[in-house]
Amino acid sequence: MKKENIGIIKPQIFKFGNNDALQLDCGKKLENVEICYETYGKLNDKADNAILILHPLSGDAHAAGIRNAEDEKFGWWNEMIGPNKAFDTNKYFMVSSNVIGGCSGSTGPRSINLETGKLYNTDFPVLTIGDMVRAQHKLMQHLKIEKWLSIAGGSMGGMQVLEWAVSYPECMESSIAIATTSRLSPQGIAFDWVGRQAIMNDENWNSGEYYKNSPEGGLSVARMLAHITYLSEESMSEKFGRNLQKTEDYSFGFDKDFAVESYLQYQGNRFVERFDANSYLYITRAIDYFDLSRRTKGDLAKAFEPVNSPMMLISFTSDWLFPPSHSQEIVKALIKNEVDVTYCNVESSYGHDAFLLEVDVLDKLVRGFVDNQYKSNSNE
Amino acid sequence: MKKENIGIIKPQIFKFGNNDALQLDCGKKLENVEICYETYGKLNDKADNAILILHPLSGDAHAAGIRNAEDEKFGWWNEMIGPNKAFDTNKYFMVSSNVIGGCSGSTGPRSINLETGKLYNTDFPVLTIGDMVRAQHKLMQHLKIEKWLSIAGGSMGGMQVLEWAVSYPECMESSIAIATTSRLSPQGIAFDWVGRQAIMNDENWNSGEYYKNSPEGGLSVARMLAHITYLSEESMSEKFGRNLQKTEDYSFGFDKDFAVESYLQYQGNRFVERFDANSYLYITRAIDYFDLSRRTKGDLAKAFEPVNSPMMLISFTSDWLFPPSHSQEIVKALIKNEVDVTYCNVESSYGHDAFLLEVDVLDKLVRGFVDNQYKSNSNE
Numbered sequence: 001m002k003k004e005n006i007g008i009i010k011p012q013i014f015k016f017g018n019n020d021a022l023q024l025d026c027g028k029k030l031e032n033v034e035i036c037y038e039t040y041g042k043l044n045d046k047a048d049n050a051i052l053i054l055h056p057l058s059g060d061a062h063a064a065g066i067r068n069a070e071d072e073k074f075g076w077w078n079e080m081i082g083p084n085k086a087f088d089t090n091k092y093f094m095v096s097s098n099v100i101g102g103c104s105g106s107t108g109p110r111s112i113n114l115e116t117g118k119l120y121n122t123d124f125p126v127l128t129i130g131d132m133v134r135a136q137h138k139l140m141q142h143l144k145i146e147k148w149l150s151i152a153g154g155s156m157g158g159m160q161v162l163e164w165a166v167s168y169p170e171c172m173e174s175s176i177a178i179a180t181t182s183r184l185s186p187q188g189i190a191f192d193w194v195g196r197q198a199i200m201n202d203e204n205w206n207s208g209e210y211y212k213n214s215p216e217g218g219l220s221v222a223r224m225l226a227h228i229t230y231l232s233e234e235s236m237s238e239k240f241g242r243n244l245q246k247t248e249d250y251s252f253g254f255d256k257d258f259a260v261e262s263y264l265q266y267q268g269n270r271f272v273e274r275f276d277a278n279s280y281l282y283i284t285r286a287i288d289y290f291d292l293s294r295r296t297k298g299d300l301a302k303a304f305e306p307v308n309s310p311m312m313l314i315s316f317t318s319d320w321l322f323p324p325s326h327s328q329e330i331v332k333a334l335i336k337n338e339v340d341v342t343y344c345n346v347e348s349s350y351g352h353d354a355f356l357l358e359v360d361v362l363d364k365l366v367r368g369f370v371d372n373q374y375k376s377n378s379n380e
Numbered sequence: 381m382k383k384e385n386i387g388i389i390k391p392q393i394f395k396f397g398n399n400d401a402l403q404l405d406c407g408k409k410l411e412n413v414e415i416c417y418e419t420y421g422k423l424n425d426k427a428d429n430a431i432l433i434l435h436p437l438s439g440d441a442h443a444a445g446i447r448n449a450e451d452e453k454f455g456w457w458n459e460m461i462g463p464n465k466a467f468d469t470n471k472y473f474m475v476s477s478n479v480i481g482g483c484s485g486s487t488g489p490r491s492i493n494l495e496t497g498k499l500y501n502t503d504f505p506v507l508t509i510g511d512m513v514r515a516q517h518k519l520m521q522h523l524k525i526e527k528w529l530s531i532a533g534g535s536m537g538g539m540q541v542l543e544w545a546v547s548y549p550e551c552m553e554s555s556i557a558i559a560t561t562s563r564l565s566p567q568g569i570a571f572d573w574v575g576r577q578a579i580m581n582d583e584n585w586n587s588g589e590y591y592k593n594s595p596e597g598g599l600s601v602a603r604m605l606a607h608i609t610y611l612s613e614e615s616m617s618e619k620f621g622r623n624l625q626k627t628e629d630y631s632f633g634f635d636k637d638f639a640v641e642s643y644l645q646y647q648g649n650r651f652v653e654r655f656d657a658n659s660y661l662y663i664t665r666a667i668d669y670f671d672l673s674r675r676t677k678g679d680l681a682k683a684f685e686p687v688n689s690p691m692m693l694i695s696f697t698s699d700w701l702f703p704p705s706h707s708q709e710i711v712k713a714l715i716k717n718e719v720d721v722t723y724c725n726v727e728s729s730y731g732h733d734a735f736l737l738e739v740d741v742l743d744k745l746v747r748g749f750v751d752n753q754y755k756s757n758s759n760e
């Protein structure tokens with residue numbers, strides 16, 4: 001069957017927390033929470049075909065399809081979601097939501113604080129991956145789904161998968177965590193720190209109170225820095241080498257000489273058009289704070305004790321941000337707990353970005369895992 | 381014999397270029413050039429015991445000893461230079477100079493342009509490693525040294541070593557290039573790009589025309605970013621892990637929570653006290669532009685054809701900025717040219733910084749190489 005693209009998709013908003021505030025890990029409560037989400041496919045009568053998709057740092061609820069008839073840009077995981085794709089919308093009901101703290105429809109630092117009537121900005125509480133997942137659980141209840149057939153995501157999306165598996169094991173039949181980790185490495189924390197300093201050092205950041213001019217320069221620096229960590233030395237050498245952008249000789253100046261400089265700056269410029277600087281601060285902090293085994297004093301197997309459904313883990317050989325060794329630690333901990341675990345370390349030169357780019361391999365691995373899960377549930 | 385520290389060392393200034401301007405690779409000429417340098421030990425009567433030390437990006441002429449009786453901070457390669465150390469000042473006459481473009485005594489962007497009476501700032505010409513070496517060659521002539529017993533340096537210092545070996549092969553008996561490369565990788569170019577954008581995005585940079593307030597925030601971001609690339613994931617995990625700095629729990633804020641954040645910020649803060657932002661732009665650009673095989677259209681062996689004296693190369697297993705593979709390419713090219721080459725890939729978890737930290741191994745390797753060279757010259 002030929003893979004097809006989903007058509008036009010409209011985002012939806014779920015509001016909660018008027019009388020039911022979200023309890024946060026920092027101790028505060030978040031009221032009047034809005035979650036922006038999209039769905040693809042149809043929930044069946046038994047409500048047993050629902051799959052939750054969780055996005056990475058710079059993603060949003062728009063995982064597949066287009067926004068309108070003229071839209072030429074598909075959602076961020078469009079290759080994986082649609083009729084006859086790995087997440088086959090002829091069979092499955094897909095749900096994708098923007099994380100709280102984000103800037104693409106869900107409540108975040110650029111939302112209005114109803115108490116003050118002003119933007120939260122840095123009054124917004126610092127969130128954790130756990131908080132994001134707790135909000136998603138409210139959405140699940142709202143959608144009247146009792147159990148996800150699966151929960152899937154890469155990078156920060158994978159962190160959310162692991163958090164779900166530990167916090168709400170009764171809510172899923174299976175889960176898929178791609179290019180992720182049970183805790184960010186000190187190197188990852190360091191890169192996040194530098195990115196945030198670049199934003200906060202931008203005069204337009206203004207302690208988070210920016211209105212007309214946003215700290216685009218700083219956010220662009222943060223994004224470009226992060227982008228380097230998403231690639232690999234190998235892929236950068238293959239893609240750009242030391243090629244010059246336009247000139248035959250060096251310009252002997254500080255503008256873009258090299259193709260890799262031009263590429264990075266383009267990425268930085270595009271990012272600031274669609275992402276908010278304060279959100280970037282909050283989401284990277286949530287990523288820094290993610291450490292599942294902190295609760296169990298470093299014992300990862302103990303942290304994973306609640307997990308009671310099959311889990312698939314996928315890593316990529318050239319991913320140095322969330323390296324294969326981190327996935328392998330998770331696999332070992334799950335095996336120790338006798339969890340049904342499937343693991344593949346995919347050979348790829350794309351670095352961390354492979355979870356978005358290695359579509360053919362991911363299609364096969366994910367399709368097999370999800371379809372198998374669906375079949376075995378139906379036969380029960 | 382017990383290793384000793386050199387005592388108080390005073391920097392010296394060599395001026396040239398009044399009627400003898402330095403021809404630069406960009407096509408311009410640099411006049412009234414000053415080079416700040418230091419010497420350790422004594423030149424012997426035959427003038428055959430002189431060794432040139434070349435510093436990395438953030439280094440300067442002050443490679444060994446102290447500045448005054450109260451100074452508690454030794455020069456940047458003090459462990460390697462002094463009585464009975466690898467570069468034994470009882471035997472050898474060591475010369476160390478600050479690169480042009482630098483900010484520690486040699487002519488650079490913060491020097492006064494005698495034509496205008498103002499600071500050069502971004503009117504300073506963009507330099508290359510070749511330009512730096514051409515200036516050092518003038519210093520060599522000034523010091524009446526016809527041939528260096530050896531030339532040694534790590535990182536950008538190693539680039540200068542390679543440049544010397546190719547441009548002035550008749551001026552050396554041997555050379556030692558540590559943790560370096562024949563051309564910066566696209567990943568390295570990318571990191572440099574982001575660092576420069578952080579500086580240039582700082583409002584205090586003011587197109588390079590800063591006087592009262594310098595772009596300390598931006599320079600600190602650039603330094604912290606670079607510092608991550610000098611370490612390895614392994615050494616960061618060993619040294620910091622995910623340890624919190626002071627608090628027992630997360631602060632749920634954006635200040636320094638993790639030990640690694642505190643360490644990085646400290647490094648950034650210290651750096652801006654001693655380094656100039658414009659110099660940082662110029663020196664990183666020179667590093668970007670370094671590509672020995674560019675002259676020979678990618679043929680590294682051909683680029684190294686002029687080399688006619690023994691060369692030692694040292695790399696470090698965990699160095700991902702200037703990885704061992706780059707040193708190994710150089711070794712292969714030299715062997716193809718039948719150059720007498722000595723190579724060691726040192727097992728180390730310190731990353732790129734190993735060239736400053738793995739003192740015991742470096743002492744043995746360098747001492748053996750230099751002493752052997754000195755002996756065989758004396759016997760000729």
